[in-house]
Amino acid sequence: MDTYRKFKDTNNNNILHLAGKLTPPHILGRSTGAALQLQRELQWFQEVKKLMLPDQLVQVNRDSLTPAMVFTNEHRDLLKEGEEWMKTTSQTFSIVAALIVTIVFAAAITVPGGNNQKSGMPLFKKKTLFDIFAVSNAISLFSGISALLVFLSILTTRFAEMDFLKSLPRRLILGLLALFLSTASMVLTFSAILFLVFYDQRHWMLAILGLSCVPIAVIVTLQFPLLVDLCKSTSIPIFGKQEYIASGKFISKHPTSYLSETRTTRPPDSAN
Structure with a gap:
């Protein structure tokens, strides 16, 4: 040595x-x-x-x-390229997270099936699917907000050299995990609403619910490899x-x- x-x-x-x-x-x-x-x-x-x-x-x-x-x-030029890549990626995911937060917040204040005119309680309150809707909607909302805040923290960082070693990749990993969770929960929320409201009259709606797997499959195919690369590059010794x-x-x-x-x-x- x-x-x-x-x-x-x-x-x-x-x-x-x-x-x-x-x-x-x-x-x-x-x-x-x-x-x-x-x-x-x-x-x-x-x-x-x-x-x-x-x-x-x-x-x-x-x-x-x-x-x-x-x-x-x-590495001066690579640093500029890395900053631009990180900003572009964070901005794109921030827009997606903001859209999800908007959708699930609207779903939270619009109770499926309506409310009882006398008590004001949801009509489907005793159904298991309504509990699934409420829980998945809350998870999607909170994880979406968390993802949005993480991506905003990336956009406001100073982008120094050493930030790219661990700080920025870890933030991006956290943001992607929160965004994936929010997206999956949003799809589950929508599926629960469809099944709860329409299944009694239209049993073929069950086949339509199978399409809920498509958004998740798209995310796994297109964005999950990036998350895997981030985890490997950050966690596994070189x-x-x-x-x-x-x-x-x-x-x-x-x-x-x-x-x-x-x-x-x-x-x-x-x-x-």
Whole structure:
């Protein structure tokens, strides 16, 4: 490990300088969206940083740049792209969450079947389906509001480099989970109303209720992969077991191959 710590190329870059360089596009493209691409770059940089000595973190190369400066300069454009991707995604989901909140709030104040003229209580109050309607509608409303607030918090953040490491991805995961729950609950609310009001007169309505699975299937097909990528990228370590990292073997396996491409000086133990 000391061999790699002491390594420097002709521009006086140590391995942390090299880790701060931008990964080639064909490697970046393996991650979904610019935000997750920047997250992967930060994870790589932070893992290599753990291997360095304190004084090596502030070493400068021939351009008088520290590793952190190299990372910032190399990823300036990716940071802008990540900010734009995160804002666009949050704005889109915010609109969906706002629409769901509007719909389920209207359903909450419009009781299916009407009220008893004398007592003012809902006519279907004793039916199990009415309980399902009330509970699912409340879940959809509260989870939709939560999702909307989370997405708004993303839009108002400062979008600093380190925010893309954990803060922003975790907020997006939380917002997506709340939005999925709200959507599923809204579909269940609508299905309960249809079954409650029309099933006694129209038994074929049961077949129509099968269509309620379509919105859920669309969400799972189109948006669930994004949630899976976010969870994997944020929760699963990029290099696996720490003892493997400590051995230094992972350095030669970095996909950008910066060390092998820029190395012009052999390590002391291999020089003959």
